[in-house]
Amino acid sequence: MNSFSLKNSISNALYFIGSMLVLIGLWQLVTILTKNEIPGPVATWQVFMELMSEPFYDRGPNDKGIGNQLVSSLIRVFSGFGAGSIVAIPLGLLMGSSKTGMKLLNPIVQILRPVSPLAWFPLGLLAFKAAEGATIFIIMITSLWPTLINTAFGVASIPDDHKNVGKAFGFSTWKYITKIMLPYSIPHIITGLRLSIGVAWMVIVAGEMLSGGVGIGFFVWDSWNALSLERILVAILIIGTVGLLLDKGFNALQNAFSYNQK
Template structure:
């Protein structure tokens, strides 16, 4: 078998061809997208927060305008706006005790709500702690709350008039008895949901009842309690309008009834928006207060 002869020149040629390296193509760098500025991000977040409520209000006004177009007796948005501009140009006038500006009527209603709501908080929150803390008292109070809580708020008004012999205390009584139930129930539920381990630690440390309430129960129950407070303020503001319609005097409820007797429908619609806006502001204030004093 004959050997194949390879010259040194051929060997060098082969080695040179093996060492040839194909350089990879340069990687194509994609263009860097421009990052949005901080101002653009804040503007986008602001519009995302603002636009949905604005669209909702515009939809409400459009539906209102359509209904008023179909019902000539119902004032539309434009006549109501003109009446509101005139009404709030002097909201604190006093012609006589039964003819006062809408500002005085709102303040009178807020004063009654503050008194009734404050009394309900002073009684309802401690009572909720007691009911949630002691099972015997909870079982004893359950049928009483179950019977009295569903009673219509206005059903309590004749009892108030009979006992207090005056319209103002009767209206405050109606607010009190209507606003107390959410505070009692939510506070009691919060106390009943305190983990048993916390109470076992309190027994081991031999804590007094006051220490248990202030150091263990109150921080845990605070979110439940504030939920009850928010519900109660809504109920109180809702009830005062109906109560004042029946009791008379100065107040937003009586003002609505008086405007109805004068067939001033624009002012009634204005009062509806005023009641809604004031109720919303009260709830927002309590929500901010709850977040400020949160233990989480």
């Protein structure tokens, strides 16, 4: 690691620490202003340590450790996100490469994209006859749009020079897709995936509140019923931290592909 990279890493770490201190300060201020109705950082930390003392215990369907809750949510998120990506990427390639495809599919996308995940849940229950399937369905249907739109944009923005190279060398459709279309548009696809995983992680909380059972969203709802605001705040911090890590992971992937294309 050269001196510039080291200085940059130290600077980023210091900014992150400063950001966390600002957050804790604002949090403590809210606690003071609400006369401790909103638990402060110290009380929440104590509950966090209690939960982390045995994160993977399992004492029945509605009594599982915070680690089990988080793992269940991540499995659902990646299942729905993966299914959505399988649908979104081919459709995005079609829309970006074909004016007819864009004109036919874009109105459908614009109608369905703004629909709330809560509105999709009853249809998921009807289709899958189970809350588990319905939760994965609403994650899939609400998270696929950023990937689809970014994929379509990436393909549509391929320069004419690139297309002419394919024509000049007589590329087949498959060779054009693998040698020109995908390599050029993959940074846009990864940007869409990065946005989609964020949407999926937000939707999981609402989905699990409706479906019940096990998961970080159910943990929030169960903590509310138990009137434990500290547990709710712990869950919020865990949700935020996992969301940050997921975003950083996809950002690193995006930077890697962008660097390779230079």
